[in-house]
Amino acid sequence: MKLSEIVESIRFSFESLKSNKTRSSLTSLGVVIGIGFVVLMGWSLNGLEQAWDKTISTVGADMMYVDKWDWTGGRKWNSIRSRKDITIDQVKLFAEANHGADLTIPMLRSWGKRIGYKTNSIGGIAIMGTESSYGRTSAGTIETGRFFTEFEDERTTNVIVLGYGVAKALFPTGNALGKSVKVGKYSFYVIGVLEKRGFLFMDFIDNQAFVPLKTFINNFGSSRRSFSIAVKAESVADMDRLREESRGYMRTIRGVTADKDDDFSINESKAFDDNIKDIRLYIWSIGIGLTLLSFIVGIIGIMNIMFVSVAERTKEIGIRKALGAKKSSILTQFLVEASLLCFIGAIVAFIGCSILIFFGKMVIVSFYPDLSFISGYLPPNLLIIASIVSIFVGILAGLIPAMRAAKLDPVESLRFE
Amino acid sequence: MNQPIIEIEHISKVYEMGSEEIFALRDVSLSIYPNEYVAIMGPSGSGKSTLMNMLGCLDTPSSGVYNFKGLDVNEMDDNDLATIRNKEIGFVFQTFNLLPRASSLRNVELPLIYAGESTTKRKQRAEEVLASVGLQDRMGHKPNELSGGQRQRVAIARALITNPAIILADEPTGNLDSKTGVEIMKLFHDLHSKGNTIILVTHEEDIARHAHRIVRLKDGLIESDEKNSQPTYYETI
Incomplete structure (x- = not known):
C-alpha cells in the first residue's frame, strides 16, 4: 500500500x-x-x-491551615467535634517553633454573621479575626483600599476588610471604602475590599470579612473558639516539607502520643479537588x-x-x-x-x-x-x-x-x- | 517460433447449477505468441466469455494448466493475479467500463495508480497514450461528455498505459455504430502493426475477419483454429 x-x-x-x-x-x-x-x-x-x-490561585496553593476542623470532614465528624480547641498559647508556641514557614498567622472565625449597611444587609458571613500579615498572602490580596496594619491590630481599632461578595451585596454601586458597617451591635469602618477569589460553585469564599484579631476578641470573645493557624510556605514546592514539620510541632505542642492520631487537621486548597x-x-x-x-x-x-x-x-x-x-x-x-x-x-x-x-x-x-x-x-x-x-x-x-x-x-x- | 505468452493445456471450467454440473469449457488447449492478432469466435453460450475471463486472469480454471509468460497461473493468489492483470493485460470491454465521475485522464491513469507510479509519471504517460489514440484535446472530459467511439478510445488508451503483454478486447465494437466500429478496428490494426499482441473476443464474423488467426468455439470446445490469410484491412483515410 x-x-x-x-x-x-x-x-x-x-x-x-x-x-x-x-x-x-x-x-x-x-x-x-x-x-x-x-x-x-x-x-x-x-x-x-x-x-x-x-x-x-487566589485561595493560595502555597497556604495550609492548621485547624481543629477538617475541610474534607465527612465521616469522622464526631471524632473531630470532640477534639480540643486550639488555644492562643498553642498558636504562640507553634509560631515560635515553625521557622520553616514564610508566615504563621493566627485566625479566629465566627460563622453565620449578618453585616448591614443602612437598609442593606447580608447574612451567612464568616467574620475572621486575624493579624495584619494575612494581607501579605494571596488570599488577602486587596482590590481597593488596604489591609489593616499591625498598629491597628495593637490598638484594637474597629476596621474591617470586606470579602468581594460582601462588598458587592452591601455596596452594589461600589464605594465601600470609608463607610461604616454593622456586625451585630458593633460598627466597623471599611478600609479595604478583597479581590474576587471564588468562581462558580466556590463563591462562598468571598462571603467573608476580616477584622484585626484583638478587635475580634474584644467584640466577639475568644472563649469556646478554636484558633486556626494559616501557614504560608516559601513556595508551593516547599509544601510537603512544611506540612510534615507543622504536623510534628503541633503534635508535640498538643501532647499527642505516638500511638494516637492527630487531634487536629492540616487543610489545604487541594481538599477541594475532591x-x-x-x-x-x-x-x-x-x-x-x-x-x-x-x-x-x-x-x-x-x-x-x-x-x-x-x-x-x-x-x-x-x-x-x-x-x-x-x-x-x-x-x-x-x-x-x-x-x-x-x-x-x-x-x-x-x-x-x-x-x-x-x-x-x-x-x-x-x-x-x-x-x-x-x-x-x-x-x-x-x-x-x-x-x-x-x-x-x-x-x-x-x-x-x-x-x-x-x-x-x-x-x-x-x-x- | 519464440516462447508463447499464453499457453493453456487441457483446461476445463465447470459451474455447478444446483445438482447439475455445467461445462463452460471442456479440455481446451491454446497457445498465443507475441504479436499475434487472434479472434476468439463463437455464438453466445459457446464458452468464449469464460475463456476470456480465464485468459484475462479474472477467473481460474477448474482443471488444466495455464502458463502466462511461463508462470503457472493456478499457483497464484489473488494479489498475484491482480498484479498480472495490472501489468500484463489490457482490457477493452463492450460497454467501455469507464468510471463515470472521472475525466479521461483520470480513467486512463487508473492502472498506474495501482502500479504505484508517481503522479507526474502517471500524468505524463496518460497524456502520451491519450494522444496516441487521437484524444489529446479530450483529456479533461468525463465519459458522458464523449461519443461512444471516443469512450472506447479512452478505454483502449487505458488498456495501453502499462504496456501490457496482451490486449484483451471483448466485443469492442458491440455498442458502436458500424462507422465508429470500423475506426476502432483500424486502431486495433495499428496497435498490432506496432507490435502489440491482440486477442479479440466476438461473435461477429466480419469483426473476427480483421484478425490474423481465428479460433472458433462451440459448446465449450475448440471447433477450429485457423490462420486468416486475408485479414480485412482498411486503408488509412
Missing part, C-alpha cells in the same frame, strides 16, 4: 461524496452530533478547570453517554450507507479489479470514504461548536460578568482529538462494508449492471 494510493483514494472519495451530496450530509449528521458533544464537553471541562485554577473531581466525572459521564449514543447511531447510519454504496458500485469495483486493484486497494478505498465522511462531519461539528461557544460566552458573560475569563474559543487540541476520533469511527463503520467490497468476485462484479 503506497501513500500515493491513499491520496488517490481520498480524491476518488471526494468525487463520490460530491455526487451524493444530500445522502452524504444526512449520513454524517450522526457524527456531527457526536463530535459536537465531545467538543462541547471538552470546552466545559476546560472552563471548569480554568475557574478552578483561578480559585485555587469536589471538582465529582463534577468533572459528572460532566464526563453525561458527555460520554450522549457521545456514545450519537456515535452508535452515526456508525449504524454510515455502515448502512456504505453497504448501499458498495452495492451500487459493484460494477466500479469489478472494473478496478480488472485494472489491477488488489483487495487491499478496494478495502482502503471504502475505508477512506467512510473516514472522510466522518472527518468532514467532525470539521462541520467543530465549526458549528466554535460559533455556538463564541456567542454562548457572550450570553454567559452578560449574565455573569465574573466569568469573563472563560475561553470563547475551542482549544486546538480538541480539533486534533475530534479528527482522530472521527477517522476512527469512520474506519469502524466502514470496515464490514469495505471487506464485503474487497471480497467481490471480479467476473461477477463486471457483469453487474
